[in-house]
Amino acid sequence: MRRRGRDGDSGDSGGDIGRAEGEASPGRQGRAQHSWLPWLLCTLLLAPLLAYVSVPFLIRLFPSLLTKFVYLNFLAFPFFADFRQPELLVNNTINLYLTTEPGVTVGIWAQHSWLPWLLRTLLLAPLLAYVSVPFLIRLFPSLLTKFVYLNFLAFPFFADFRQPELLVNNTINLYLTTEPGVTVGIWHTVPSSRGAEAKGKDQRWYEEALADDHPVIIYLHGNGGTRAASHRVQFLKVSDGLAMSPTGYGDSTGHPSENGFTTDVLALYDWAKARSGNSTILFWGHSLGTGIATNAARKLQEERGIQVGAVVLESPYTNIRDAGANIHITLIYRQFPGFEYLILDSMARAGMFFPSDENVKVLSCPLLILHAEDDGVLPPKLGRQLYETAREAYKDKSKVKFVTFPKKLGLGHDYISFNPELPALVK
Numbered sequence: 001m002r003r004r005g006r007d008g009d010s011g012d013s014g015g016d017i018g019r020a021e022g023e024a025s026p027g028r029q030g031r032a033q034h035s036w037l038p039w040l041l042c043t044l045l046l047a048p049l050l051a052y053v054s055v056p057f058l059i060r061l062f063p064s065l066l067t068k069f070v071y072l073n074f075l076a077f078p079f080f081a082d083f084r085q086p087e088l089l090v091n092n093t094i095n096l097y098l099t100t101e102p103g104v105t106v107g108i109w110a111q112h113s114w115l116p117w118l119l120r121t122l123l124l125a126p127l128l129a130y131v132s133v134p135f136l137i138r139l140f141p142s143l144l145t146k147f148v149y150l151n152f153l154a155f156p157f158f159a160d161f162r163q164p165e166l167l168v169n170n171t172i173n174l175y176l177t178t179e180p181g182v183t184v185g186i187w188h189t190v191p192s193s194r195g196a197e198a199k200g201k202d203q204r205w206y207e208e209a210l211a212d213d214h215p216v217i218i219y220l221h222g223n224g225g226t227r228a229a230s231h232r233v234q235f236l237k238v239s240d241g242l243a244m245s246p247t248g249y250g251d252s253t254g255h256p257s258e259n260g261f262t263t264d265v266l267a268l269y270d271w272a273k274a275r276s277g278n279s280t281i282l283f284w285g286h287s288l289g290t291g292i293a294t295n296a297a298r299k300l301q302e303e304r305g306i307q308v309g310a311v312v313l314e315s316p317y318t319n320i321r322d323a324g325a326n327i328h329i330t331l332i333y334r335q336f337p338g339f340e341y342l343i344l345d346s347m348a349r350a351g352m353f354f355p356s357d358e359n360v361k362v363l364s365c366p367l368l369i370l371h372a373e374d375d376g377v378l379p380p381k382l383g384r385q386l387y388e389t390a391r392e393a394y395k396d397k398s399k400v401k402f403v404t405f406p407k408k409l410g411l412g413h414d415y416i417s418f419n420p421e422l423p424a425l426v427k
């Protein structure tokens with residue numbers, strides 16, 4: 001037993017030796033592989049250096065690599081989040097998906113608590129605006145002038161007023177100072193019969209052309225936009241004449257006002273009269289411009305005893321208050337309690353009358369009223385009413401004419417001048 005124990009001991013110690021020998025063997029191998037240790041160290045040291053140096057060049061070569069660093073969207077932590085169960089992380093929340101463009105759907109978490117609030121706000125804001133506008137107008141009537149004149153909507157934007165020939169041939173641009181501090185822009189178009197002659201001519205030639213016995217039309221456009229708007233350009237193509245952007249419109253200076261418009265027209269009339277020899281001068285108003293035309297014609301007659309050659313009113317109204325009561329845009333307010341008091345009465349308080357129905361009672365020049373049956377802005381009944389008022393007041397009834405254009409022509413409010421028969425009609 002002892003011996004065996006000894007044996008066992010020795011066996012143990014032998015085992016120890018064996019183990020020691022066994023441990024020594026990797027040491028022997030290690031000594032043998034000294035050759036790859038430096039390689040490993042070199043690699044471990046060089047790799048980051050290489051990466052460090054190459055990254056800027058790789059980015060320059062493949063810029064889209066940079067988006068990975070900037071967006072880091074591949075780091076989608078917290079990993080394993082269940083987007084469909086946001087309530088595990090935050091209460092009152094739902095998950096929803098929105099397709100923002102074909103093939104792209106974005107996930108959104110929406111909180112119940114502010115969702116109804118948002119919806120209420122989205123619904124209430126327009127309602128509040130709707131209700132407050134009439135009261136604001138009553139309080140600040142000058143606000144109404146913005147809606148009526150719409151001169152801030154200076155479409156077509158980026159029109160180059162100094163180059164009218166880009167839009168209409170035989171035309172030059174000129175400026176006229178109508179009162180101190182107010183300069184209005186005018187396009188002067190000569191008849192296409194003089195088109196060949198007009199090429200490359202200066203303003204002097206155009207001014208002389210005013211006296212060629214061809215009637216001179218002073219064209220007064222409607223609200224919104226400038227003289228470069230397409231239907232106004234079309235008018236010049238068909239009818240030629242002097243198209244003015246009244247004060248506050250287009251490149252004309254000053255602020256729009258009813259009196260200012262009249263001053264502009266009279267200044268242009270005087271300028272044209274001084275150059276037109278025996279040519280007749282007539283006023284042609286469209287829409288809002290019809291009120292400007294009758295105001296100016298009446299003032300000429302009452303204050304200077306001058307009758308213009310004729311007044312043509314295209315898509316007119318009786319007066320601005322009636323226009324306000326009848327144009328489509330006020331339809332949403334017609335049932336509004338106090339519509340007349342809040343909105344219509346504010347027209348006069350804002351200094352806007354445009355009383356064509358009163359003006360035509362004073363006039364005695366030829367008066368032509370044009371209205372399309374499908375006018376969607378100012379109903380033709382206003383044109384008819386104006387015609388009847390004038391006809392009743394005129395001594396020489398044959399001087400008042402009313403021409404309506406049937407629906408099927410589709411001329412509407414703006415396109416009477418697109419009717420090829422217009423020049424013949426006007427003669």
Ligand SMILES: *[C@@H]1O[C@H](CO)[C@@H](O)[C@H](O)[C@H]1NC(C)=O
Pocket residue numbers: 087088089090091
């Ligand atoms: C949700 O609300 C309950 C009760 O107010 C609260 O105990 C719980 O911690 C909330 N859960 C989360 C995810 O905030």
Ligand SMILES: *[C@@H]1O[C@H](CO)[C@@H](O)[C@H](O)[C@H]1NC(C)=O
Pocket residue numbers: 165166167168169
């Ligand atoms: C001007 O006249 C020429 C020749 O008649 C024509 O080709 C051109 O389209 C016209 N330009 C405009 C803007 O109407």
Ligand SMILES: *[C@@H]1O[C@H](CO)[C@@H](O)[C@H](O)[C@H]1NC(C)=O
Pocket residue numbers: 211277278
């Ligand atoms: C205008 O007409 C009158 C008489 O008809 C004539 O004597 C005069 O020369 C004309 N003026 C011009 C500028 O044509």
